Amino acid sequence: MARICIVTGAHLCRNPRVVKEASALSEAGHEAVVLGPATHEELADEDKPLAQRGDFEHRFVVDLRPGATGRDRHRIVRRLATEAVARLGLQRPESLGYGVHTMLAAARRERADLTIGHQEVGVYVTAQLLREGYLVGADIEDWHSEDQLAEWKRRPRRLLRASEAALLRGAAYTMTTSHALADALATTFDAPKPAVVYNAFPWAERATLDGVAKDRTDYTLPSLHWVSQTIGAGRGLSVLFDALKLVNQPVALHLRGRVGADDQVWLDDRFPTAPGHRLILHDLVSPAELLSRIAEHDIGLALEETEPPSRNLTVTNKVLHYLLGGLAVVATDTAGQVEIAEHVPEAVAVCRNGDAESLAAAINTFLSSPERLRAAKDSALSSAEATFCWEQQRPVLLHTIEQAIGTRPSI
Numbered sequence: 001m002a003r004i005c006i007v008t009g010a011h012l013c014r015n016p017r018v019v020k021e022a023s024a025l026s027e028a029g030h031e032a033v034v035l036g037p038a039t040h041e042e043l044a045d046e047d048k049p050l051a052q053r054g055d056f057e058h059r060f061v062v063d064l065r066p067g068a069t070g071r072d073r074h075r076i077v078r079r080l081a082t083e084a085v086a087r088l089g090l091q092r093p094e095s096l097g098y099g100v101h102t103m104l105a106a107a108r109r110e111r112a113d114l115t116i117g118h119q120e121v122g123v124y125v126t127a128q129l130l131r132e133g134y135l136v137g138a139d140i141e142d143w144h145s146e147d148q149l150a151e152w153k154r155r156p157r158r159l160l161r162a163s164e165a166a167l168l169r170g171a172a173y174t175m176t177t178s179h180a181l182a183d184a185l186a187t188t189f190d191a192p193k194p195a196v197v198y199n200a201f202p203w204a205e206r207a208t209l210d211g212v213a214k215d216r217t218d219y220t221l222p223s224l225h226w227v228s229q230t231i232g233a234g235r236g237l238s239v240l241f242d243a244l245k246l247v248n249q250p251v252a253l254h255l256r257g258r259v260g261a262d263d264q265v266w267l268d269d270r271f272p273t274a275p276g277h278r279l280i281l282h283d284l285v286s287p288a289e290l291l292s293r294i295a296e297h298d299i300g301l302a303l304e305e306t307e308p309p310s311r312n313l314t315v316t317n318k319v320l321h322y323l324l325g326g327l328a329v330v331a332t333d334t335a336g337q338v339e340i341a342e343h344v345p346e347a348v349a350v351c352r353n354g355d356a357e358s359l360a361a362a363i364n365t366f367l368s369s370p371e372r373l374r375a376a377k378d379s380a381l382s383s384a385e386a387t388f389c390w391e392q393q394r395p396v397l398l399h400t401i402e403q404a405i406g407t408r409p410s411i
Helices: 016-027 041-054 071-088 100-110 119-131 149-154 157-170 179-189 203-208 237-244 261-270 287-294 309-313 317-325 335-343 356-367 370-386 390-405
Strands: 003-007 031-038 057-063 114-118 136-140 173-176 223-230 252-258 278-282 299-302 328-332 348-351
Touching (some): 003 119, 016 031, 016 390, 031 041, 041 057, 057 100, 071 149, 100 119, 119 136, 136 157, 136 390, 157 179, 173 179, 179 309, 203 317, 237 252, 237 261, 237 356, 287 317, 299 317, 309 335, 317 328, 328 335, 335 348, 348 356, 356 370
Parallel strands (some): 003 031, 114 136, 223 252, 252 278, 299 328, 328 348
């Protein structure tokens, strides 16, 4: 069995794909260690049980918690590097995350049989290790050089693109989240197509459904679910509210996220109550509870934008969570979401991004009859069990990584 080092720029509790990967490797008999930063005490506390349950080692290589040695230095270095990128166009890797060079040095010391990179920091670190002769793999969850449109001036885009190119052409393997993104990466960089592992959730999580009705109090109205960190203008809700004016029957729209005072005023003014629509707001819940709350509803709304390319080509967690919860899905026509809809057309209705009439038509498709909605929800569950759950994706991940380990000895 192999010793495998995973490098990421985020806490485990904010990077579930790393947790699933490290856990799967440990269950398969490999020795997995995850290197990452500690940015907040509360997040570090959330990380501990995840590593314990997954039976893998998790090490904070860069520590930014109060009182930690080098905390101020890491912050200053990153701030200066970010300014150098923004003002001078310098491609400084230190702007990608805290303690990038510290992370690289720690990964070198592991001298693992395989080093896997996640997120921007992991992509840079593994690209550097590749040049030094280490055996590396990369999980390109997002197309980093084609992401963050509003922040491109503050991001070393050319450096990210060079790192992606090196990995896609030279790593023992690369992996990503959709065939749409895999095809685009292969074409753009003239490289082998990455393996595709959907960022799905375990089917076993359905055994944890609490069966409690916390969101819904009125089951006479079809229930629509939408979730984001914050609720307000500029998140596709204006188009959704316009679409609801064209929906044939009253529905209950459940929005989950944080609402500021100004956003509450905007919601009250903008939401169309005719012909009997209801708006219900919910606070965010823990990841452990979210599936139970999703499963209370009928239709999940995945209203993602088609720009930037990274957002367009990936498959968001949201769609796969809705399928696991047994919801019909209304999704905008991003390439990634269209890919899922082609697998399960009965469960996923696609609408044009930013088009209220198209969105209303997709919602009306499921509301045309109780039988149609029931069939869509049944199809969602069937597709989750057969394809879009972690139990079905895990073998692809393990096969890809274990093939890579066998290609040649590490440094």
